[in-house]
Amino acid sequence: MVCPVCSGGDFRLTYEGITGIDNQQYDLITCASCGFATVSPLPSAAALAEFYSANRESRTKSNIYEHGDAKDFIDTNKSVIEDNLTLLSLIEPYRSSGQKRLLDVGCGHGFMCYAAKLCGFDAHGVDMDADAKRIGAKHLGVDITTGTIEDVAVHDFDVITEIMTLEHVREPREHVGEVAHRLVPGGLYVGSVPNFGGVYARLRGRKWYHLIPPEHLNYFTVPALTRLLESSGFDILSIGTIPLYAAPTLCFGVRSRLNRLIDRQGNTVTKKALLGLYRILTLLKRYVIYKPLNFLILTFALPGNGIFWVARKREAI
Secondary structure, eight states: OOOTTTOOOOEEEEEEEEEOTTSOEEEEEEETTTOOEEEESOOOHHHHHHHHHSOOTTBOTTOOBOOSSHHHHHHHTHHHHHHHHHHHHHTGGGOOTTOOEEEEETOTTTHHHHHHHHTTOEEEEEESOHHHHHHHHHHTOOOEEESOGGGOOOOOEEEEEEETOGGGOSOHHHHHHHHHHHEEEEEEEEEEEEBTTSHHHHHHGGGOTTOOTTTOOEEBOHHHHHHHHHHTTEEEEEEEOOGGGTSOOOOOSHHHHHHHHHHHOOOHHHHHHHHHHHHHHHHHIIIIIIHHHHHHHHHTTOOOSEEEEEEEEOSOO
16 A cells, blocks of 8 residues: 555554454554554445444443433533633634634534634535434534535635544545645634554553554554645644644543433432532543643643644635
8 A cells, every 4th residue: 555644655663463343353564764654454335334424322432421401511621722712812823803604524423613613614515424423413503514625616615624533534635635735815723532652652552542443543643743734735833732622532431320310310309419510520631640640741741642633724725
């Protein structure tokens, strides 16, 4: 195969026999020239479409519970919305006041679209997961197209966000080219991916929790991602570790169980108490666990668990 980042053809076996979410066996191979890694064999487009269209019984791949009540859905996902508001605030230094039309690629339920609307954007989303679209439209009232970026007819977006999505696509170079095609000249491309060169990825090796084919197909380092973006017509404005993606994600399962209790409650007082407990646990996790980890990683300039970037489309590409 040809490397989508540097066009090299020398791939080395990194990890052999990774069991995917689909119970199939995959190898992880790394380009000897640029450090980009991908899975082998690469699933077909049809196989991926089938994988993402699978019914998750009111759960999507991000393990978010579908409440019967829209307010409960928003309240239990308040931290997700806050994180997206934080990401949107990070692009403000690079955005002109007239850049209002936003597309979120791989939007899932549409939390970024919801947050963007709160910030005054004309926000739209696209995702392959039809169930996520249904939940987002029902509870968040956001506009989501089912499919890939190729299914988005509009070609004049000012901002395209792509949070933890580029690692999912079969052909990253073609995909980034499609992003550029749908941005106006000077438009912003904002995204994040797991960091294959991060300290946690190196410590965990083949047990790194982001190694989950066929959901994750591509693995980037900062140099490889920079090379891909620049060769696709973008100027890098910012790239690297930020607090939201410095530490690895930790899941203890307590809030998942609370979600079910909240959804079953008919008593308003009990439900409010459970929602309050849910919020307290969220804040404890954010400030007691993640904040110190983030501080250590950022203080010692360690490569974090994720890469965040802001890039601008060149006037002529």
